[in-house]
Amino acid sequence: MISKLSRNSIVRLAQYKNILNKLSSLGLVKVFSDNLADAAGVNSAQVRKDFSQFSIKGNRRGGYDVNELRQQLAQILGKDEVTKVIVVGIGNIGKALVHYKGFEKENIRIVAGFDSSLKSEGKIGNVPIYPIDRIEDFILRNKIRIAVISVPDTSAQEVLNILVKKGIKGILNFAPIRLTTPKSCVIHNVNLGLELETVIFYVNLLKDKKVAIKRI
């Protein structure tokens, strides 16, 4: 039984898994904590600590078996079966996500999009896009638990409330606003504006040589 998990350690775990996928496709069968550390940009002790949290064992002097490790991580990350995801708000970001090919190989499938400006069903590639009023029914019928919110910030909270009421348990939110959720629902925010602003800050800092930069 695990007691405390930091978000960062989970992100790292997922990173390791993605690195392992690449190593595996290159035909590697064995990997050391040191290799993973380099690829992930962390310390090797960090890698081993992360693994030890989940009782993942390697072989002293032999490192880790790539495929075995990959499978263990996939299991921990709940990716041994396909996860269905819906995207709410088919603006620029929403469209990009629906198009994005990278999810397939992570066992994530975007099964539908929803948008309030739509009056009738459309399609992006193979993904059906529905008017927003179809969403409640869709979630229930298809037992959806994960949603992406990419609506304007003014309607984000309202959308979230509906989602939660219908049983959504996890949300990736692109609306640049802090949303409130019950404890039963996990939310993670991505704010592209903030990301870019942060980069700009550091560039200005370097330019002015005001400061010692730490750990980007």
Added chain:
Amino acid sequence: MISKLSRNSIVRLAQYKNILNKLSSLGLVKVFSDNLADAAGVNSAQVRKDFSQFSIKGNRRGGYDVNELRQQLAQILGKDEVTKVIVVGIGNIGKALVHYKGFEKENIRIVAGFDSSLKSEGKIGNVPIYPIDRIEDFILRNKIRIAVISVPDTSAQEVLNILVKKGIKGILNFAPIRLTTPKSCVIHNVNLGLELETVIFYVNLLKDKKVAIKRI
């Protein structure tokens, strides 16, 4: 002179600024650390500590003047003038960023996009999109210092090397791979797959009730 700045404190600063923009547009003139803390989802002491790092002063018992604070933050974050940004790789994500309206009000302007599949100049809205071989010249001519990389991961490092050689100092990277840069260049990574996987992990965790979740 500031000696150590964590990335997180910068992200928070940018968050505060965005919150202040909203408060200001609602007509508020005064704000307490407690209000900002609520909106940003942190402790009020955290807000005050962040400010004190940059010698931002409020009034005891009076809180902070919204517009003054906003201006101070904008100055710290280097947003008192327009920052020009280019987007390299006009796939799904790249297109979304070029379309994205949110940057304008942060004084960020996307001035061009570049893509290797293009043979001649195109346009997305007002933003010109050029074949990739025009990029070096463009950077030099327009003194660009910030770039977004949204090319496939296989060409990301190659693109980055070119950018750095031509003087790019800050990069927001969407390619799901760790890129190596000289110290003179700041890089920040956004990996949408990882973000979604992390949410899925926590949802599975909640479902199985394996664990106490901390600080999402």
Added chain:
DNA sequence: AGTTTATTGTGAATATTTTCACAAAAATTT
């Protein structure tokens, strides 16, 4: 003008995360 009240600013205390460092163990060499 004095008293009360609310909020900042910040050292000190706590909590968390990362790194070090080394014994334990497995593979390889001699």
Added chain:
DNA sequence: AAATTTTTGTGAAAATATTCACAATAAACT
């Protein structure tokens, strides 16, 4: 089969980050 090498696994130490808690102080009230 003993000695050497290499890498894991993990307590302990160090570094960071967050929160507490309270004196200082300014506004509001009496």
